Structures are given as C-alpha cells and as structure tokens.
Amino acid sequence: MANEFVKKINDDTGVNINLCYQCKTCSLSCPFASVMDILPHQVIRKLQTGEENELLESTTIWHCGTCETCVTRCPNKIDIPRVMDYLRQTALQKKVAYGDKKVTAFHKAFINSIRQWGRQYELGMLLEFKIRSRDYFSDIPLGISMMLKRKLPFLPERIKGKNEVKDMFNSLDKKSGI
Numbered sequence: 001m002a003n004e005f006v007k008k009i010n011d012d013t014g015v016n017i018n019l020c021y022q023c024k025t026c027s028l029s030c031p032f033a034s035v036m037d038i039l040p041h042q043v044i045r046k047l048q049t050g051e052e053n054e055l056l057e058s059t060t061i062w063h064c065g066t067c068e069t070c071v072t073r074c075p076n077k078i079d080i081p082r083v084m085d086y087l088r089q090t091a092l093q094k095k096v097a098y099g100d101k102k103v104t105a106f107h108k109a110f111i112n113s114i115r116q117w118g119r120q121y122e123l124g125m126l127l128e129f130k131i132r133s134r135d136y137f138s139d140i141p142l143g144i145s146m147m148l149k150r151k152l153p154f155l156p157e158r159i160k161g162k163n164e165v166k167d168m169f170n171s172l173d174k175k176s177g178i
C-alpha cells in the first residue's frame with residue numbers, strides 16, 4: 001500500500017521521495033519550520049510510509065511558503081515545495097477542512113488571480129481574499145499606506161501569454177477534477 005502511494009507521488013509530481021535518507025537538512029533550513037506541525041523531513045517520511053490523511057490535515061502544507069530553501073540545500077535535490085503543492089491541491093480536491101478558513105481563502109484568491117491575469121494582481125487578489133474570508137475591515141490602514149506608496153496598483157499589469165496561462169489552469173482542473 002505504502003509502495004503504491006510512493007509510486008503515485010512519483011508519477012504525479014516527478015519527485016522521487018525514496019531518495020530521502022532523513023538527514024533533516026530541509027527542516028533545519030526551513031524558515032517556516034516554527035509554525036509547522038509536521039516538519040519537512042517528516043512530511044517525506046510520512047509519504048514514504050503512506051500516511052496521506054495525516055498530511056492532508058496538517059498545518060504544514062498551508063504554511064510552506066514555497067521559498068525553495070529546502071530543495072536548494074537537500075543533498076538529493078528532493079523537490080519538497082512541489083510535493084507541498086501537490087498535497088495542497090489534493091486536500092482541496094478531497095475537501096479536507098482546514099481549521100483556519102482564512103488560509104484556504106488566501107490560497108484560492110492567490111491561485112485565481114494568477115489564473116485570471118497570468119501573474120499576481122495584488123489588489124484584486126486582496127479583494128477576493130476579503131470577500132472569501134469575510135474579514136472586511138482588518139488591514140485597511142496597511143492597505144491605504146501601501147496604495148499611497150504605489151505598492152498596490154489599481155489596475156492589473158498586462159502580460160503576454162495570459163490566455164495560455166488560463167488554458168493551462170483549465171486543463172489541470174480537468175485532470176484533477178477540482
């Protein structure tokens with residue numbers, strides 16, 4: 001059973017988690033380790049032993065900032081951020097509830113912004129996040145201050161290939177069933 005799961009992770013992500021020999025370099029390097037309930041090296045171990053449900057319910061998959069420090073320092077170049085992405089998508093697909101709804105609201109708003117504009121449109125993303133999380137009034141002074149400093153443009157930036165990005169998301173949706 002665990003072997004089948006390892007094969008599935010390998011097939012779906014292209015990451016060979018069997019190469020991990022638990023040196024813990026990833027966890028010692030991770031800047032988000034202090035807020036994770038399962039450390040990165042433990043995530044890989046749990047994948048090897050087929051403990052999928054525990055991982056899908058963990059805070060770790062939502063707290064990983066995809067900074068890539070772990071994969072850069074891993075002696076076997078195991079792409080942990082890619083695995084974390086896969087686990088987040090699987091949790092959404094299987095509708096596994098995460099305690100703090102703001103976290104999943106932010107994730108959805110972030111992904112939708114890239115899907116729609118081909119890159120991040122911060123103001124649009126923040127508005128969607130506020131609506132999804134129903135947290136309308138916190139951070140208003142910070143938002144105004146950022147706008148005054150031109151850190152939050154009113155309009156999205158136009159990029160080439162916007163439609164191709166959208167097509168890519170649509171084809172992934174069909175595959176994953178989200």
Ligand code: SF4
Nearest residue numbers: 020022023024026074
């Ligand atoms: S750094 Fe690489 S080999 Fe070491 S525990 Fe982390 S994933 Fe495994």
Ligand code: SF4
Nearest residue numbers: 030064065067068070
């Ligand atoms: S990519 Fe995620 S797991 Fe890896 S170091 Fe960054 S925050 Fe930690």
